[in-house]
Amino acid sequence: DADVTQTPRNRITKTGKRIMLECSQTKGHDRMYWYRQDPGLGLRLIYYSFDVKDINKGEISDGYSVSRQAQAKFSLSLESAIPNQTALYFCATSDSPTGDGYGYTFGSGTRLTVV
Amino acid sequence: AQSVSQHNHHVILSEAASLELGCNYSYGGTVNLFWYVQYPGQHLQLLLKYFSGDPLVKGIKGFEAEFIKSKFSFNLRKPSVQWSDTAEYFCAVNHRGGGNKLTFGTGTQLKVEL
DSSP states (O other), X not given: OOSEEEEOSXXXXXXXXXXXXXXXXXXXXXXXEEEEEETTTEEEEEEEEEETTEEEEOTTOTTXXXXXXXXXXXXXXXXXXXXXXXXXXXXXXXXXXXSSOOOOEEOOOEEEEEO | OOEEEOOOSEEEEETTOOEEXXXXXXXXXXXXXXXXXXXXXXXXXXXXXXXXXXXXXXXXXXXXXXXXXXXXXXXXXXXXXXXXXXEEEEEEEEETTSTTOOEEXXXXXXXXXX
């Protein structure tokens, strides 16, 4: 089984619909992140969580919300999807840093299309 | 806020050619630096990372990168590329005390032709 699992892998949804992307990990990491990837823009941070009670906005959090249900689970929701939220979404985890030097473990991504 | 620039957006090379991908960051403090690779249809994988010590870092698959603090650069190199190196490459940085939030560059699409 993958260390970081994202579901669904692909999703097409209509404008205005609510959709949830799920992420679960078996790494035992405290820190989890949601990024979106757009061609030519790289990866941009949406939300991050340092533990179950600590959730923080990233650089592009508008239109998104998250829930950290447990240490291993971190879900991203689009309350009312719009076409410019069409993107590839990645969940990532990292261990608690003792020097902020830990790289990420990424999930396989969710390709979301909003029509 | 920190930012990362990758000036080469698309690179096309022939097999056995040498590769150098540029990465510059803007942050005046102590940083950790990373290169990730994304093969077509796959998730990002760590190629190499720099935390401290020897500024020349060796990673997987024959890649290496050199941290030049005075130039705020962390360029990725490989002496001889293979067709299987075709992928997108991302430079990323976080700063000490920044909570391990990575800031990514916009990526460089590398195509290696036979």
